[in-house]
Amino acid sequence: MILRNGSVFTDLGRFIPADVELEGDRIVRVAPANTLEGDEVLDCTGKYVTPGFVDIHMHGAFGSDFCDGTAEDICTISRYEGSVGVTTFMGTTMAFDEPILTGIFEAANTRFGKEGEGAVLRGVNMEGPFFNKSKKGAQAEKYIVDPDFDMFKRLYDLTGGNIRLVDVAPELPGAVEFIRKASQLCTVSIAHTSATYDEAKEAFANGATHTTHLFNAMPAFTHRAPGVVGAASDYAAHVEMISDGIHLHPAVVRAVFSLFGADRVCLISDSMRAAGMPNGEYSLGGQKVFMTDGKATLEDGTIAGSATCLPECFRRAVGFGVPVETALKAATINPAKAVGLFDELGSITAGKRADVLVMDKGTLQPEVIFIGGKRQ
Incomplete structure (x- = not known):
């Protein structure tokens, strides 16, 4: 699963435009926005992508x-x-x-x-x-x-x-x-x-x-x-x-x-x-x-x-x-x-658990929730 072009909350505590790749129960890659390809893509333009x-x-x-x-x-x-x-x-x-x-x-x-x-x-x-x-x-x-x-x-x-x-x-x-x-x-x-x-x-x-x-x-x-x-x-x-x-x-x-x-x-x-x-x-x-x-x-x-x-x-x-x-x-x-x-969770970092939220920037409500890579 590719989460494309979201405002991704990094382990430094700030947002950056990026793509995030989830595979199994892991975050496997965080890359510059609009650079990752895959069979499943979720457009996160205008959304926050945050840890759970x-x-x-x-x-x-x-x-x-x-x-x-x-x-x-x-x-x-x-x-x-x-x-x-x-x-x-x-x-x-x-x-x-x-x-x-x-x-x-x-x-x-x-x-x-x-x-x-x-x-x-x-x-x-x-x-x-x-x-x-x-x-x-x-x-x-x-x-x-x-x-x-x-x-x-x-x-x-x-x-x-x-x-x-x-x-x-x-x-x-x-x-x-x-x-x-x-x-x-x-x-x-x-x-x-x-x-x-x-x-x-x-x-x-x-x-x-x-x-x-x-x-x-x-x-x-x-x-x-x-x-x-x-x-x-x-x-x-x-x-x-x-x-x-x-x-x-x-x-x-x-x-x-x-x-x-x-x-x-x-x-x-x-x-x-x-x-x-x-x-x-x-x-x-x-x-x-x-x-x-x-x-x-x-x-x-x-x-x-x-x-x-x-x-x-x-x-x-x-x-x-x-x-x-x-x-x-x-x-x-x-x-x-x-x-x-x-070491295992709490940030959008390659290698960590795919506990990830796609959040509306206005309401700050999660629109999509992944826990261990599984969409809830």
Whole structure:
């Protein structure tokens, strides 16, 4: 398949006029525009040709949750995500005990890397249970515990090393030692925390590189107490941001890109099962969630994840004034790098997976979606 004469988003984070050749599940060539010939040609004149979206923090969609712990629910999520332009995702957990997490991961083991159901599950984001109860957000307090590396390692081994990101509050007892050990196995992220600047700085010094949903479930960023946000600006390789217009004000979305630059921000959805669904009552982590017009909350009004898919978060970021190239990099290249997948996906590069979108330049909606070279 030749994708001819599109505005192709390169691994340098900019658009160039080019042809792209797909063969099997791979991108085999990126060449100057209107130079490639083939039996199948898709005219992409006036369109963007981009990598598929990479969502490294999402709980569920279309009525299903990763923590439902069934292969069927994972397939439902995959189909929905693939239909909107997400081609890779990390199934994200909530705070649960080890027996519950074991069941969730056993189901995930049947779906890691599996093709043919839409977006591909390529790992786990273990969000919880190693959190500060004072910043639990929508996490169930009864399951929150201090960092336990032995528990984490048992679950990591159970998944065959497919936990790609684990979250921890660095001020908790044993957290620094946990970070030191866990960072040898996967990306470690600061999350659901009351850490000071110095406590977060120590976490980064001992192997943490990532920050979960910046500003949410952490101390405020102030001029005398910069906290986690300030430490992340100095030391984090990547930070996550939910740009749904509910979790953060549009001015904050713009400010994050100004503070962290185009290479360090990862847009995420943090979506739960209400994404793609009508208003109504749902659940997250065993708790009731009410979704009204895209806003998901617990009964007490606490925001409970999002009901917005990553491609829509990307479009909203652009609507808030973030340049298309910057927002797109934050939804493809940067998250792939953050979880160690960039060698395989996340950019339009010869040799990588043929996870490719042909996107309308006006609406930023994907018109054609390829996942592993197969048109969806």
